[in-house]
Amino acid sequence: MSQTARFQSFEDPSHREGAARVAALRAAMAQRGFAGFVVPRADEHQSEYVPPNAERLAWLTGFTGSAGTAIVLADRAALVVDGRYTLQAAEQVDTGVITPVPLAETSVEAWIEANLPAGGVLAYDPWLHTPDGLTRLDRAAKAAGGRLAPTPLNLVDLVWIDRPAAPRAPVVLHPETLAGEAAAAKLGRVREALTKARLDALVVSDPHNLAWAFNLRGGDVAHTPLPLGYAVIPREGRPRLFLDPEKVTPEAATALEGLADRDEPASLPAALEALGSAKARVRLDAATGAVALKERIETAGGAVDVGPDPITAMKAVKNEAEIAGARAAHLRDGAAVTRFLAWLAREAPGGAVSEIDAVVRLEGFRAKANDLREIAFPTISGSGPNGAIVHYRVTRDTDRRVQPGELFLIDSGAQYGDGTTDITRTVAVGTPSPEMRDRFTRVLKGHIAIATAVFPRGTTGAQIDAFARRPLWEAGLDFDHGTGHGVGAFLSVHEGPQRIAKTGTVALQPGMIVSNEPGYYKARAFGIRIENLVLVEPREVAGGERPMLGFETLTLAPIDLALVAPELLTPAEAAWLDAYHARVREALAGLVDPETRAWLIAATRPVGG
Known part of the structure; x- marks a missing residue:
């Protein structure tokens, strides 16, 4: 199997079929007396990456972003997307049939x-919406003089003739x-949390939490090692896992015998009804629990407490083994990325490298690293104006040469x-313009401000998000995405609840x-991002009066000095960059080939040197 086929596809759902597919959906709506149908980019678990059989939004519209909602009415349709996907949506959908709507201008509910x-x-x-989300939709429908109605069968599934089968990847320990x-x-910690909250049981609807709590991994979705399924963890008694038995490997089955009972996924509704009949008070995850789960329990007489799954917060704090694994993974990954950057520096100036070439070559270098399982997400490989599309994904139709x-x-x-690793590098091909160097250096200054931040315990991501933006704000600039997201331990590359963003309300x-x-990002011109992963750690401050925290940078790879304007850096910022590059050079020099080593030494020279 080729490297491309193994990791990343460059094919794009064709928007040329959008009109016919929307017409088929409208016919199904009319047959049942519906004025409209809501198509979120979601599966039954509200996953970021959904299995092929749940890619309803992409099949219907051609839009392949990780977030968005289509509302199809008899005479009009909209696709509401956030700022990351405004340009992408306009390029991927048939705008004669579906109107892309920026979330910043109009919400789903307002539309x-x-x-x-x-x-x-x-x-x-009802399997694709959370209770909170449905409440907002209901309020909007009533404000329009209409009403909501659940469908026993998803209407897109009725018209999706060649819909793929549900995934059945092996579940392993x-x-x-x-x-x-x-x-x-x-599981003992989960029971303690249930006791403290006076709950009788927890429905685990998030596959990430299921994987973490039972020490399982799978492959039901791309890029994240998830087994799709559910669990019910009672305050007392054995948990029940709802997984396709054909997926569970013998080794995993043996380990689970001492932990939980296993059932077919089809038996989940009956288990929820049994909780309801017992008048149980059940926690349902507000972020991933479907309305259908809530209704099963409540209809049978139970009480549903919609709130955070306690596993989410437990999973976010990595233990010593997970931290050691992260450091080891970043070391190997840094060597692979550095080999790629050295190759790019040799080949790109001649105009011979396309965006797809870059993806395939980088994946090839990573494939030579020990214990690679998958890429963490589709690589964003954007040259020139394509780099200005925040979550651009190259396809054969959009591919261009650097x-x-x-x-x-x-x-x-x-x-x-x-x-799990996640890294972004922006490089100049040839001589960058003064504007490019100015913008890049301002982004770098913001990156350094986060990397060197020291803050008291209890500080949230929202409280330090502005550190990254100030150098851009001073020039009347900004960026629309968050400054940082949580990352899992061989789990999701986008993990909550922690994040550095204007909406980051969880304490680090x-x-x-x-x-x-x-x-x-300068529209239709270029994009800049500098991304490292960092670990929150205690930080001693001489003479300090409060417990403080800071960051250890985990990611190891050079930052392009050709784009740095030294005159914009303070002495402390220049010292940080030099120290980071010295660390990168020391860590990676012995892990790369001689040609890459020579490039690495030059690429990590002192700034301005």
Whole structure:
């Protein structure tokens, strides 16, 4: 199997079929008396990466972003996307049939309120919406003079003739040497949390949490080692796992015998009804629990407490084994990325490198690293104007060559058995313009401000997000994405609840891993982002009166000095960059080939030197 086929596809769902598919959906709506249907980019678990059989939004519209919602009415349709995907949506969908709508201008609910006809019934799939999300939709439909109605069958599935089958990847054990804690101990902590909250049971609807709590990994979705399934963990008694038995390997089955009962996924509704009949008070995860789960329990007489799954917070704080694994994974990944950057520096100036070439070559270098399992997400490989599309994904139709005088942005990550990586580097091909150097250096200053931040315990990501933006704000600039997201331990590359963003309300704790990735995007011209992963750690401050925290930078790879304007850096910022590059050089020089080593030494010279 080729490297491309193994890791990343460059094919794009064709928007040329959008009109016919929307027409088929409208026919199904009309047959059932519905005025509209809501199509979120979601599966039954609200996963970031969904299996092929749940890619309903992409099949219907051609839009392949990781977040978005389509609302299809009889005479109009909208695709609401956030700022990351505004340009991408406009390019991928048939705008004669579906109108892309920026979330910053109009929310899903506002569009429904303004467009759903009076008396119209807006249909939805109760497995694809959370209770909070459904409340907002219901309010909007009523404000328009209409109402919501659930459908027993998803209407897209009715017209999706060649819909793929549900995934059945093997469910395997995640070794305790890497997990750092036995599954029985984790489940004990979950029971303690249920007791403290006076709950009778927890429905685990998030596959990430299921994987973490039971020390399992799978492969049901791309890029994240997830087994899709559910669990019910009672305050007393044995948990029940709802996994396709054909997926569970003998080794995993043996380990699970001492932990939980296993059932077919089809038996989940009956188990929820049994909880309801017992008048149990059940926690349902607000972020991933479907309305269908809530209704099963409540209809049978139970009480559903919608709130955070306690596993989410436990999973976010990495233990010593997980931290050691992350450091080891970043060391190997840094060597692979550095080999790629050295190759790019040799080949790109001649105009021979395309965006797809870069992806395939980087994946090839990573494939030679020990214990690579998958890429962590589709690599963002954008040259020139394509780099200005925040979450651009190259396809054969959009592929272009990297040209001298342009910037090239590559945002990528890997899933190793001992850790998950995520790194972005922006490089100049040829001589960068003064504007490019100014913008890049301002992004770098923001990156350094986060990397060197010292803050008291209890500080949230929102409280330090502005550190990354100030150098851009001073020039009347900004970026629309968050500064950082949480990262898992051989799990999701985008993990909550922690994040560095204007909406980051969770306090950062030692052991959490987050990204540090400020950026700048000039539409139709270029994109800039500098991303490292950082580990929250205790920080001693001489004479300090409060416990303080700071960051250890985990990612190891050169930052392009050709784009740095030294006159914009303070002495402290220049010293940080020199120290970081010295660390990169020392860590990686012995892990790369002689040609790459020579490039690495030059690429990590003192700034301005």
